[in-house]
Amino acid sequence: MAARTRVASFDLDHTAVRAPYVRAAGRYQGPRGDLVSKYDLRLVQPNEQEIPTAPLHTIEHLLAGYLRDRLEDVTLIDASPMGCRTGFYLTVLGEPDEERVLHAVATAMADVRDHAGVIPGCDPRRCGNWRDHSLPGARAWAGDVLARGFIVQATVELPQEAPK
Numbered sequence: 254m255a256a257r258t259r260v261a262s263f264d265l266d267h268t269a270v271r272a273p274y275v276r277a278a279g280r281y282q283g284p285r286g287d288l289v290s291k292y293d294l295r296l297v298q299p300n301e302q303e304i305p306t307a308p309l310h311t312i313e314h315l316l317a318g319y320l321r322d323r324l325e326d327v328t329l330i331d332a333s334p335m336g337c338r339t340g341f342y343l344t345v346l347g348e349p350d351e352e353r354v355l356h357a358v359a360t361a362m363a364d365v366r367d368h369a370g371v372i373p374g375c376d377p378r379r380c381g382n383w384r385d386h387s388l389p390g391a392r393a394w395a396g397d398v399l400a401r402g403f404i405v406q407a408t409v410e411l412p413q414e415a416p417k
């Protein structure tokens with residue numbers, strides 16, 4: 254694989270991390286000086302647990318609002334589930350430090366754990382799979398994650414392979 258097609262997250266040693274965690278995963282500067290930062294919000298331990306799709310989907314819908322509330326002055330671009338279902342990618346404008354993000358994520362997850370009433374956007378006009386949701390599941394997983402406590406995780410890189 255050519256150097257420019259390397260994906261930073263594949264260089265992370267997923268066996269050397271401890272979830273739940275927030276990790277600064279990338280920082281990009283646009284031509285006009287704007288900064289975009291990406292974080293991993295890893296909720297469960299890679300290759301040991303995965304969140305079923307219905308609770309993960311509901312957490313996604315709830316985090317969309319609660320994370321924006323908790324990050325206040327930071328422009329949230331996106332918070333999307335990882336395909337491996339162990340957490341979320343968070344992309345924001347600017348460069349809030351990891352402690353700040355950790356506090357916002359932990360508080361937003363407490364909002365998810367305590368959420369009552371309807372799931373925002375859970376109808377066929379606003380969601381691509383509106384039947385695949387579980388609020389009880391989302392609440393239980395959020396409580397479980399919070400009980401283990403978020404940390405800031407440094408990037409532990411895999412050894413670089415020699416070029417072929």
Ligand SMILES: [Zn+2]
Pocket residue numbers: 310314379380381382383
């Ligand atoms: Zn949806």
